[in-house]
Amino acid sequence: MSETPILRVENLSKSYGDLQVLKSVSFDVYKGETKAFIGPSGTGKSTLLRCINQLTVPDSGSVYLNGEEITHSGAKINEYRQKMGMVFQNFNLFDHLTAVRNVEIALLKVKKMDKAEARKKAMFELERVGLADRADYYPAQLSGGQAQRVSIARALAMDPDVMLFDEPTSALDPELKREVLEVMRKLAADGMTMLIVTHEMHFATSFATDILFMENGEIVERGRPADIPTSPSFERTRAFMGTYQE
Ligand SMILES: Nc1ncnc2c1ncn2[C@@H]1O[C@H](COP(=O)(O)OP(=O)(O)O)[C@@H](O)[C@H]1O
Ligand SMILES: [Mg+2]
Incomplete structure (x- = not known):
């Protein structure tokens, strides 16, 4: 019997009017993994995190936490949300x-x-x-x-069972980013399960277990950070990284 993922995201879709912001996004997250989501702005990364903890209600698709479906969970969502720590760009x-x-x-x-x-x-x-x-x-x-x-x-x-970070360092001056990134690196090393939306390429690739590249509401490339430099499946990620100066 295989291990149950802490988080399962299955065919999540979301539109705002004519704009389809998430297009059937799926992935599993296992205990202790750190998944880094990168990609151009406006491609649905924040919407994805918000649909995972149901701050935004997806149009279709499901989210499971420890094997239990949390989409359509009604009032119980507050209990599930406690298990998903959210960190925003602007601290809140x-x-x-x-x-x-x-x-x-x-x-x-x-x-x-x-x-x-x-x-x-x-x-x-x-x-x-x-x-x-x-x-x-x-x-x-x-x-x-x-x-x-x-x-x-x-x-x-x-x-929390999983921590969701939405560009946690984007509002910070370069010298202040480091202290936040080091805290996150330590959390990962301690075995915390994390989803991180970030533009910090060096950081993301230095300890994330997976890199997921999003474009136009889809995960278009994914794999291990070590494969980015050479793997053909990371072409767009490489191009994006090349245009993005830290
Ligand atoms: N509440 C909303 N109403 C209408 N459009 C939205 C809303 N939230 C996000 N969008 C649009 O959805 C797209 C994806 O946004 P977002 O998930 O914030 O992208 P990212 O985090 O990758 O920059 C953008 O075009 C954005 O303008
Ligand atoms: Mg965003």
């Missing part, structure tokens, strides 16, 4: 809450942890992203890189 932190409060709030409100337990867990996750010493800072007092690491800690606090 609460400005009026300190770093540690941002991390613990869902533990208190959603997981109904008691205060001491939530604080302990929040501090553990801040430690994990190297920010224990910034626990009492407000988002405005943090650099963009630190704010993004807080939002990663917030997602990790829910003990």
Whole structure:
């Protein structure tokens, strides 16, 4: 019997009016894999992540988390969403809450942890992203890189099965990208299962298990990063990488 994928995406399609943004996208994600999605902007990468956690409802197709279908799951979707940590380009932190409060709030409100337990867990996750010493800072007092690491800690606090990153470093200055990328690299090394939409080619290819190249709503090329330089199935990826300067 083969292992059940943590996440199965099956024939996901989505249109906005006449524009078909996702065209029957399918892939499986196994525990510990890091899949990097690259490709030109406007090709449906964000829509794909949003359809996976049902922030956007796909027109057709299915998503399974640990073998259970989460599409059409109604109210239960909130439970499934907790298992999929989402990290956005613009952090989406609460400005009026300190770093540690941002991390613990869902533990208190959603997981109904008691205060001491939530604080302990929040501090553990801040430690994990190297920010224990910034626990009492407000988002405005943090650099963009630190704010993004807080939002990663917030997602990790829910003990997700899979982390979804949508261009997590795109809003950051080059010197701040690195600290966020290093946190992600460490997560991957620790066995976290991750889907990452990114333009950071060097980073994506340095530790992703798979590269998936999207164009016009389809995954047009996919394979192992090591095969990009030579494999004929990575022609478009190579061309894209050639035009994209980091
Ligand atoms: N809510 C929406 N309503 C209408 N069009 C949308 C919406 N969200 C995305 N789109 C369109 O879908 C296409 C894919 O968008 P997106 O998934 O954000 O691409 P990417 O993340 O690859 O840049 C774009 O043409 C975008 O304008
Ligand atoms: Mg996008």
